[in-house]
Amino acid sequence: MGGSRAIVRLAVAAALVAGLVTGRPAEAIPVSAKHVDVELVADTAAAVPGASFRLGVRFVPEKHWHVYWKNPGDSGEAPRIAWTLPAGLTPGEIEWPTPERIPVGPLVNFGFEGETLLAAPVAVAHDVAAHAALDLRAQAKWLVCNQDECIPGGATLALSLPVGTVAAPAAPAIAELFSATHKRLPVASPPTVRVDATAEGDHVQLAVRGVALTGGAPPFFFAADREALDPSAEQPVAREGDGFLLTLTPRTAAPRTLAGVLRVGDRAYTVATPVAMTSGSSDASVSAIALAFAGGLLLNLMPCVFPVLALKALSLVGLSGAARRRVRRHGLVYAAGIVASFWLLAGGLLAARAAGAELGWGFQLQSPTVIAALAGLFFWMALVLLDVSQIGGSIMGVGQHLTTGDDDRAAFFTGVLATVVATPCTAPFMGTAIGYALGQPAPMALAVFTSLGLGLAFPYVAVTWIPALASKVPRPGAWMETLKQLLAFPLLGTVVWLVWIASVQAGPQAVGAILTGLVLIGFAAWVAGRFRGIGARAAAATAVAIAALLAFGIRPIDGPSAAGARTAEGGIADAAFEWESFSTARIAALRAAGRPVFVDFTAAWCVTCQVNKKVALETAEVIAKMKQLGVVAIRADWTRPDVEITRALQEFGRDGVPLYVLYSGKADDPPSILPQILTPTIVISALEKLESVELRRSST
């Protein structure tokens, strides 16, 4: 290596001398290392202030020797390039050409045989002085291998580039190299091409649509992450529809996301897609249906639903013999009410989707009118529980014996009510299942929603059908009255929360309108409970009608999310920590600049989101860690409808919030997705993973 170092010194000296002489074209001296020649080259003979050019390291390995891609495959090591550029020059990420698959015995490497250029765009600031020559340096380290051995190498490469007012063509051979390399770069797939990944058993199926298979080399997917796939595994291909299926083999478990390059014939596309998980050997739909059922079950425990269901269970107290048969029927009709309501919701959602609206679960809560109506409903339910009103008490099963002729209707509407009160809540698992369902044909979507409804209905139906469970329901007594009244308070708490959401969505006017509406509902309940007769009923109805009119009159206001995002120049490390508003372009720019980015997809009406914010995201320790690592924090606020955010959620296969995404500072790394329930430890360990990558990079 001593020889090559001397050559490097010579090269640097020569470059420096060249730099002093203005008006001379770009000059670099190639370094001859063992089995490979290495040289720093630019695609222009003059750097133009305010423009950009490409700077690259050219590798020319001997015949049968190769250097590596960013994921070297089974063995080997990617070349590393550290730029040292004068002030005013900002390098971007290296643009890796599409690699070749290089078998070495039983192993497979990803790399390049023959002349290869690893280039990066370099932005030249406006204020770079003309007439000066730029001293460009690159510290390159590489591993060059053939079938038998590997030789590590390293050199400091230099290039002197004059500053000019117009770009001058590079030497023909170099210009040709840049143009040939450009053709070897993978490109973003056109909108007609669709790539989806699904984990199936031991494999990941990559479904590619909109690409015709042509002759030549079979298609191959190069994963960007070393850990993701087994490099030496065959990738069997099967034609399907207007595309094909590629069967990939993970190294261990199926990765959450797949990023890399898909080579098809003489084209190559960059791919980044989440991997849909399925249940073992069966397909994704079974998993979504199971998740929906689990989500429905858990909904029973949510604060908005639990009071209603607890009371339903209490209504079973003390029933015997003949009543028991009625109760069974009651349970089934209740389930039917729930499922029918979910179908209605699903139908509405699918119809709106078909009409082109950008909707997701929780969309109903983006309307302040719906929020106001729910607040009214919960307030009324609380009044019923507190014995201010009896109207509609049968639906909630309060103080009724299930012997009247209205049995079925009451049971059915209890199911409807359970669904309506469940809408502000999203239980764990539900988001994933519904996100999947909405991307599927209608029958599948309905199956998922049905499963969700059955999950919600299950505990009550179980109690009505299994005598052993029913016998566990306690004996009636005064405690029932106490418990009933106590359960009014979680509902009142829910009202407070809904009013707060409306204040975020629609401002103080909305709060005034809703609170007035609540007073009117309270008045109606009182009148109806206190007096009998047509006059009392008319007064109550009028009060409720006015409350409804007030709810319809509420209009959302434009919030701070309409304000522009902060400019790229704002230094986070020095400024006080603040959350930026969501913008796809901003995230792309930050990632291109090598900045790590954390995105919080949230909404004021999402309880889980609010809890996560308080207990994890906005704790001092998490903020300190983000500051320390220079993470740019972005908040995607979905409280009001937002097409850009809806699309971003869909890209992650989600249809609702919360969603937490962490991009490392490296453009090619797939983003990591944090769990839906956060603790400071979860966030910090995710950030620390980033840190170890960061340290590793700076130590090389």
Add this chain to the structure above:
Amino acid sequence: MKRVRTWNRTLIVTALAATTWLATMPVDAADAPKVGQPAPSFTATDVDGKSRSLSEFKGKYVVLEWHNQSCPFVKKHYESGNMQKLQKELTAKGAVWLSVISSAPGAQGYVTPEQEKAFLAAQQAVPTTVLLDPDGTVGHAYGAKTTPHMFVIDDKGVLVYAGAIDDNPSSDAADAATAKNYVRAAYDEAAAGKPVTTASTAPYGCGVKYKN
């Protein structure tokens, strides 16, 4: 109130059962052998000409290190003293360290017993012994891909770690000191009776020079 709680508990238990069922859905790899399963048995000749097999080390932790003294990635860990340090540390704790050479005759890394002994002496390396596997039998049984490729087998003969030696896949000796060593972490956790956090990683290094 007591019975309400029972009802409630039934609900929670049902939900948890559903969750558990979902969480245990199998997602397996194709590579043999699998972490968590019994390590493949083997018999090979060591540098002293003695026949050694995995069964003789039953009751002890065994570390397997795929080795090729000419590979830059192996040199990285020996020239930095990183490998010797780990060998000393783990064998002092009672583990057995077997370096395995699967290079075919004529291929890079193939050595005679004398050449390997000279290497061990020069590097002050202290594996329990070095196994010569010119046919690649042991290498193929474990699916060893690179030098180094590391495996940790626990005292019950179960494979508890397979993969890279550390988390920095470079050939630069300076990186050995700052990287997180997966083998040490796996041994420490397994020996303390804990599950191994990182039990399977992508190995890095030179390809094993198997017989064609």
